[in-house]
Amino acid sequence: MQLYNTLTRDVSEFIPIEASKVSMYVCGATVQGNPHIGHMRAAVVFDLLRRWFSHNGFEVRFVRNVTDIDDKILHTAVHENRPWFEVAAHYEREFTNAYNALGILPPSVEPRATGHITQMVELIQDLIDRDMAYEIDGDVYFAVDKYAAYGELSNQKLDQLMVSEDSAERNKHFKHDFALWKKVEDQPTWPTPWGEGRPGWHIECSAMARFYLGKKFDIHGGGLDLAFPHHENEIAQSKAAGDNFAQRWLHSAWVTQSGEKMSKSLGNSLQVQEVLKLVSGMELRYYLLSAHYRSMLEYSPAALTEAATGFNRITSFVSRGQELIEVSDGSLPKDFITAMDDDLNLPIALGVLYETVRRGNTALAENDLDSLRLALTEVIEMLNVLGLSQGAIATENTHQIIDGLVQALLTEREAARARKDFATADALRDKLIAAGLTIEDTATGVRWSITR
């Protein structure tokens, strides 16, 4: 299959290091707050890639880290008045819940930064021994100027970069050197040969990638905003330490609002738990997959619900088809495979999905069971590969639907009561009770609940 590579800025044939195996490292979340749909886009994209590899017979080792120690987490801890580890654990669970709702498969391993200080220290020591890093007063910095290829991923020239304002505050040899280890006074800290401190913000990925995937692996992924400096620094420190590191880099684009990147700091982010009140997890996943992964996806509430409407057409076809026939394993349409193999061209692939649904609906109308079977198996197979077949799609809004039904009957009952036609009113109430509901007339109106 053809895949983009940020490193070379072109699309090329994917060739795994080891036949029929793929090793992937994807930057996961810094668990400092609730997940928003931008986080989910990246997660869904790499989940899809992973599924596509699996579908094609690859054995995939998929590592997605959790950054559970970081200054922002410490800030949040102060703000929320609870220990940093509780903050990290809490938001990690929120991410896990969100991943599950969107049908994102659990990674092969989900390593936490705090569990890999040993590996980080090893890597840092390695860099110091190789004279690619230096320790000053308890801090350890990577010597960027000694690494000639610096900037290869993001195409940056060192002398053209803007310099962060606090770069002079520390004793770096070179203004662009970045911290591998930081001496800090406040807790938590971990012991190292250079004293107590905390890890710099890039070293964990290099250390954990090496630990779980080895010194050379196939793919490193993450959101586009991680390309520089995070991924650039990862490459520098890993290669300087003698690792061959990732062969290919993939970056997923943003979810935007009014053309602007969605992010917590801009205050325009949409938390997953809020969005899931509007649409189901599968509908949200479908929406996030509706643009090519390297294109910005422009969010609007209308776009989201319209995507849900479209997705619903697909699932309702599946439901109606399955009422008529039993299906076994199907195959994927050739055009679908071609699209997926072409750097995951989801818009084209979804087009094929809709065409197949249309064919299936026609077969359904004409009671052409052979054609129906073909279309149905193909659609189901496509949904499976896309990770869109999780759970009973209809149950998400069940309460809302029941409420609509109940309110209609209750309105009728109120009308009957108003004209003192209590026989009718009571008959209506009995129907609801018989259906398994409890009806209560309260001062503020009638309320219903499911009888336990």
Next chain:
RNA sequence: GGCGAGGUAGCAAAGUGGUAAUGCACUGGUCUGCAAAACCGGUAUGCGCGGGUUCAAUUCCCGCCCUCGCCUCCA
């Protein structure tokens, strides 16, 4: 200042040197007691603007305008 992405129908979003996928919305029709669903059809004479190359450009080249991102944390 450097690097990068992008401007395609009401919205979202593909795509190609030969004349614009798909979904939603809208609309005509079939079906239906009426709806809904489904299906058939219609809806960008034009793909930011101006030049150029070419038999032919939305697609290549040049210039311009605009939007956004990264270089500070960020999916």
